[in-house]
Amino acid sequence: MNQIDQIKELQRQGLGPGDIASRLGLDRKTIRKYLHKEDFNQPQRVPVVHPSKLDRWKPLIDAWLAEDQRMRFKQRHTAKRIHQRLCEEHAGEYDCSYPLVQRYVKARKAAQRQPGGFLELVWAPGEAQADFGEAEVVEAGVRKTVKYLTLTFPYSNAGFTQVFGGETAECVAQGLQDIFRYIGGVPSRIVFDNATGVGRRIQQHIALNQLFLRFKCHYGFSVTFCNPNAGHEKGNVENKIGYTRRNFFVPLPVVDRLADWNDGLGQTARSCGTKSRSF
Template structure:
């Protein structure tokens, strides 16, 4: 063999959609939908049903569904745009909340540390007596033990319990600095309260 480099991947040629012969008809329906109220617009199911009834379509529903989805993505108006939030694995978001709990027969407010992992959409909650640095560290230890690992990055909604905010700057407490070093948390971020990021 003269060349030992790996062979380039060959992709199978994309097959033509069974909906393409009906593209003009479907396109006219979907374009007309833009002037209709949302509840009266065509769903993929409605497009499929009309194609079968009015055009004699013999393809599958899933092919119509894929075609309609692709059409909507290509013809999306700027006002319909959205920004997809993408989170990498190993990032945890941390925030406090309040909950009512009955303790020894008395209803009390309980501080709840909520740690969520947006990549996997998992969340863990720990009830704590307060929102200081010791409580944050104790709650995070409980979560770390439960999941069996430590996230690389922690994003705090605000500096409550782990630091003090002066304008846009956050100074972390000595307790939390030691906690971060001990657990080798690579980065700690704080959301900007004014900008929401």
């Protein structure tokens, strides 16, 4: 390739085949060959696929792995369990080794895994993240565990919180409605955790709770779900949840009614010198 590069470099300098041949001491036919050549990619080797003893059992293994997508993560097949099932259910026919199964299952799971990408480090104005945190309060003399919905805007680092007894779609809708009224606007997009009560993302399919779907259509914002078990994809709201817990739930809040306390969170935030309702 070094010699070819020299030929192309002299060609770029305007030299003809004769001049290049005399300079490099090469035959003119060789020079002309490379002067007209433009594709220098090496031909790709086609991998040879050899038949495997496991080929007969691959459709069954694929079916088990596909069924696993609807199961809890800890109740899915491992390569060892697949090998054991094949030995138990097809004794006398199945004669493959465990390493053979292990390599195939590893390759199939890698193919099913969602492709990686880049996290959003720059957020546009009006885009928000939402999630629930958990803390304890004393309401009307009774100590109880509550859920607090936090909505943050990564562009400005502003955050707003409302407290509820649970994290259902009704709580999300009520909390967001109260925050929208307080800030006098609606986010263009909200990123939710996959575990919130508004809906779920299963691979590329998103199923929204019907009540929240009506709420979303009414206010006209778009919704994005994080990947399962990927809280780092909404790090701004995760940090704000911790900040809220440390600053507004320590020491243990004592309130008469959660609804009244939600109304007073804005005044508390302003007295702390913040720009939001509860951080």
